[in-house]
Amino acid sequence: MDYQVLADLLFPDVKMTPEEVEAQFPKRDLPEGAKVTRFAPSPTGFIHLGGLYGAMIDERLAHQSGGVFYLRIEDTDAKREVEGAAQALVRTLAEYGLRFDEGPTVAADGAIVEKGAYGPYKQSERVAYYHVFAKMLVAHGRAYPVFTTEEELSALAAADKKAEVKNKVWTEEQSAHQREEMLRQREISLDTVRARLAAGDPFVLRILSDGDGEKKVKVTDMVRGELEFPENDEDFVLLKSDGVPTYHFAHAVDDHLMGTTHVVRGEEWLPSLPKHVQLFRYLGFRMPKYLHTAQIMKLDENGNKKKLSKRDLGLDMKDYQRGGYAPACICEYIMTILNSNYDEWRMQNPDKPYTDFPFSIKKMSNSGCLLDFAKLTDVSKNVISKMSAAQVYENLTAWAGTYDPAFAEVLLADPAYAKAILSIGRGGKKPRKDLATWADAKPYMGFFYDRYYAIVDGYPEGFEHSVIREVLTRFLAGYDPADEMSVWFDKIKKIADGLGFASDMKAYKAAPEDFRGSVADVSSFIRVAVTGKQNAPDLYTVMQILGETRTRQRIEAQIAALS
Numbered sequence: 001m002d003y004q005v006l007a008d009l010l011f012p013d014v015k016m017t018p019e020e021v022e023a024q025f026p027k028r029d030l031p032e033g034a035k036v037t038r039f040a041p042s043p044t045g046f047i048h049l050g051g052l053y054g055a056m057i058d059e060r061l062a063h064q065s066g067g068v069f070y071l072r073i074e075d076t077d078a079k080r081e082v083e084g085a086a087q088a089l090v091r092t093l094a095e096y097g098l099r100f101d102e103g104p105t106v107a108a109d110g111a112i113v114e115k116g117a118y119g120p121y122k123q124s125e126r127v128a129y130y131h132v133f134a135k136m137l138v139a140h141g142r143a144y145p146v147f148t149t150e151e152e153l154s155a156l157a158a159a160d161k162k163a164e165v166k167n168k169v170w171t172e173e174q175s176a177h178q179r180e181e182m183l184r185q186r187e188i189s190l191d192t193v194r195a196r197l198a199a200g201d202p203f204v205l206r207i208l209s210d211g212d213g214e215k216k217v218k219v220t221d222m223v224r225g226e227l228e229f230p231e232n233d234e235d236f237v238l239l240k241s242d243g244v245p246t247y248h249f250a251h252a253v254d255d256h257l258m259g260t261t262h263v264v265r266g267e268e269w270l271p272s273l274p275k276h277v278q279l280f281r282y283l284g285f286r287m288p289k290y291l292h293t294a295q296i297m298k299l300d301e302n303g304n305k306k307k308l309s310k311r312d313l314g315l316d317m318k319d320y321q322r323g324g325y326a327p328a329c330i331c332e333y334i335m336t337i338l339n340s341n342y343d344e345w346r347m348q349n350p351d352k353p354y355t356d357f358p359f360s361i362k363k364m365s366n367s368g369c370l371l372d373f374a375k376l377t378d379v380s381k382n383v384i385s386k387m388s389a390a391q392v393y394e395n396l397t398a399w400a401g402t403y404d405p406a407f408a409e410v411l412l413a414d415p416a417y418a419k420a421i422l423s424i425g426r427g428g429k430k431p432r433k434d435l436a437t438w439a440d441a442k443p444y445m446g447f448f449y450d451r452y453y454a455i456v457d458g459y460p461e462g463f464e465h466s467v468i469r470e471v472l473t474r475f476l477a478g479y480d481p482a483d484e485m486s487v488w489f490d491k492i493k494k495i496a497d498g499l500g501f502a503s504d505m506k507a508y509k510a511a512p513e514d515f516r517g518s519v520a521d522v523s524s525f526i527r528v529a530v531t532g533k534q535n536a537p538d539l540y541t542v543m544q545i546l547g548e549t550r551t552r553q554r555i556e557a558q559i560a561a562l563s
Contacts, residue, residue: 001141001189001190002190003138003139003140003141004139005190006138006139006144006145006190006193007135007136007138007139009190009193009194009197010135010138010145010193010197010203010205011131011134011135011138014128014131014132014135016128016132017132017136018132018133018136020132021129021132021133021257022257024257025118025257025258025259027259028068028259030066030067030068031066033065033066034062034065034066034067034068035061035062035065035067035261035262036062036067036068036070036258036259036260036261036262037058037059037061037062037067037068037069037070037260037261037262037263037264038058038069038070038071038072038103038255038258038260038263039051039054039055039058039059039069039070039071039072039093039098039100040071040072040073040074040251041073041074041089042073042074042075042077042080042081043073043075043081043082043085043086043089044077044080044081044082044085045082045085046085046088046316046317046318047089047092047093047316047317048308048316048317049296049308049316049317049320049371050266050293050295050296050308052093052096052317052330052331052334053293053296053334053337053338053369054264054265054266054293055093055098056098056331056334056335056338057264057291057293057338057359057364058262058264059098059099060338060355060359061262061264061359061361062101063099063355064358064359067261068101068102068259069098069099069100069101069102070100070101070102070103070116070118070121070258071090071093071100071102071103071104071105071121072103072121072122072123072254072258073086073089073103073104073121073122073123074123074247074250074251075122075123075124076123076124076244076245076246076247076250078124078242078244086104086122087112090104090105090106090112091106091112092317094106095327096317096327096330096331097327097328097331101116102115102116102117102118102119102121103115103116103119103121104121104122118257118258118259123245123250123254124244126250126253126254127243127244127245129253129257130239130245130249130250130253131239131243133249133253133283134205134238134239134245134249136283137205137207137238137282137283138205140282141208142207142208142282143205143206143207143208143238144185144186144188144205144206144208144235145188145193145203145204145205145206146185146188146203146204146205146206147188147196147201147202147203148202148203148204148241182235185206186208186235202241202242203241204237204239204240204241205237205238205239206235206236206237206238207235207236207238207278207279207282208235209232209233209234209235209236209278210278211231211232211233211234211274211278212231212233213230213231213233214230215230215231216228216229216230216231217229217230217231217232217273217274217277219273219274219277219290220289221270221290221291221292222262222289222290222291222361223291223292223293223294223361223364223366224292224366227270227273229271229273229274230274231274231278232274232275232277232278234275236248236275248272248275248276248279249279251263251276252276252279252280252283252285253283255285255288256280256283256285256286260288261288261289262288262289262290262291263288263289263290263291264291264293265290265291265292265293266292266293266295267292267293267294267295268295269292270292273290291361293364294365294366294367294368294369295307295308295368295369296308296368296369296370296371297368297369297370297371298370298371299370305368305370307368308371317330321399321403322403323437323439324399324403324437324438324439324440324441325376325380325436325437325438326380326383326384326395326437326438328383329376329379329380329383329384329436329437330376331354332354332379332380332382332383333375333376333379333380335354335357335359336375336379337365337369337370338359338363338364339357339359339360339363339364340363340364340365341363342354342357345357345358350386351386376436377436378436380435380436380437381433381434381435381436382433384433384435384436385426385431385432385433385435386431387426388426388427389419389420389422389423389426390419392422392426392435393411393415393418393419393422395438396411396422396438396441397411397412399438399439400438400441403439404439404442407441407442407446410449410451410452417448417545418445420545421445421448421545422445424537424538424541424542424545425537425538432537434537447531447532447533447536448542448545448546450550453531453532453554454532455528455532455558456532456533457528457532457533457534457535458528458534459524459525459528460517460521460524460525460528460534462517463516463517463521463525465562466562467499467516468525468562469559469562469563470499471495471499471522471525471526472525472526472529472555472558472559472562473559474495474498474499475491475492475495475526475555476552476555476556476559478491478494478495479491479548479551479552481543481544481547481548481551485540488540489540492519492522492523492526493519495522496518496519496522499516499522500515500516501515501516501517501518501519501521501522502514502515502517502518502519503519504519505518505519505520523539526539526555527539528558529554529555529558530542530543530546530551530554530555
């Protein structure tokens with residue numbers, strides 16, 4: 001077989017050489033030790049938590065080393081591509097603060113633009129480059145065409161998928177006839193190729209594997225260490241019948257041309273490593289370093305760990321957006337599961353951005369990370385508690401504008417009032433931590449608005465309505481919004497003493513049987529009347545924000561309701 005003739009027959013329009021292509025992608029001028037990483041999703045649906053997890057590793061590896069972090073859209077599977085998914089993906093990543101140095105990015109005016117000198121950054125626009133290297137493989141006797149019908153292609157794809165799981169082509173499920181057929185296809189003649197091409201028959205391009213499944217190949221993973229697999233002995237597909245490459249081929253060519261030094265991907269790609277070792281060797285490329293991340297797990301109903309699936313709440317990032325989780329909170333939580341020493345660092349550096357943390361691959365786990373919603377809630381409360389009232393207001397109104405328009409309208413009607421509410425307990429060494437999500441805001445602060453005010457919790461049990469009514473009546477009689485907090489509270493203690501409640505908590509704890517209750521109960525009566533809840537922010541501050549008129553109206557309405 002004259003392989004050069006075969007290559008010219010299969011790729012008559014390919015005139016560039018690999019060297020000419022490589023000249024278009026010169027070596028990057030970066031400092032010693034700088035890493036070049038890429039986030040390379042497929043536009044086949046939503047971006048999921050595992051994707052963001054991997055992207056953050058990519059970003060930290062690159063930017064922490066003074067390298068380059070780029071976005072590449074792997075859109076070679078047209079049948080599975082979802083319209084608009086690529087654009088949505090780029091915008092979602094921008095919302096989570098991932099700063100790409102190259103590739104599709106969101107510009108200041110909101111438009112999606114492509115930047116960088118190593119593009120195009122969509123694989124569907126790089127097909128010409130793949131054909132150059134495919135032709136080279138054919139010319140070197142490393143790849144061959146298989147002419148097939150669409151039905152045969154589907155059957156071959158199913159066999160490939162089964163082989164991927166088994167990590168060997170010639171599995172027990174495949175008959176000797178199938179193997180013989182594959183070996184026969186390797187021996188295709190030039191005359192047959194000419195005839196099939198003249199007839200317009202489609203072909204796939206397969207690698208001609210020299211692997212021996214009985215031998216082993218060793219690969220080093222940056223988290224798992226040295227791994228050992230059977231050599232690849234599968235003639236896997238490089239180009240599909242439409243001329244578009246498979247993931248295996250496209251990623252090898254792109255990572256070489258774009259100067260990728262480190263590849264972060266899920267552990268489901270581990271069985272493909274023997275293929276990639278072989279392919280990089282055939283192409284004469286230096287392999288990037290691989291880091292295969294552990295699956296994100298959840299606890300099932302029996303308390304056992306299981307892989308998060310696309311049906312699970314909490315995998316799709318849209319779930320978090322709808323639930324009101326701030327992107328900053330999600331990123332902070334991911335850092336806690338990326339590195340085992342992050343929590344300790346955060347305690348020592350409460351106000352620093354997570355990007356100041358010295359991320360280390362050595363501190364990553366090679367076992368499944370457990371999605372812990374309780375911890376996510378705690379992390380979120382900490383993050384939001386450190387935001388200014390203006391920042392909370394801006395983020396809250398943006399979220400509510402999409403997911404709770406009526407609440408957004410209320411907030412936007414009086415920004416100063418809303419910000420005053422959000423300022424309660426904010427700042428200082430021990431800020432309030434009422435909000436874990438933006439969805440928590442309306443239940444937390446809704447009572448400040450008459451349309452949301454209602455008696456939610458009811459008054460403390462064990463007290464007659466007449467006693468509660470008398471407390472409210474006496475409070476109104478002495479209420480003066482100009483009072484300082486100490487004067488205001490002294491009046492409440494005086495009411496407590498006058499009605500048989502203990503104004504001194506120590507005295508109450510020493511002999512509770514001597515009193516109707518404590519000043520805490522008296523305060524609770526007033527709190528429920530004003531806010532509708534037994535648990536609410538500082539009552540004095542609440543009244544100052546509500547104003548005298550609204551405070552009096554609510555208490556008067558409760559006095560009437562308790563009559």
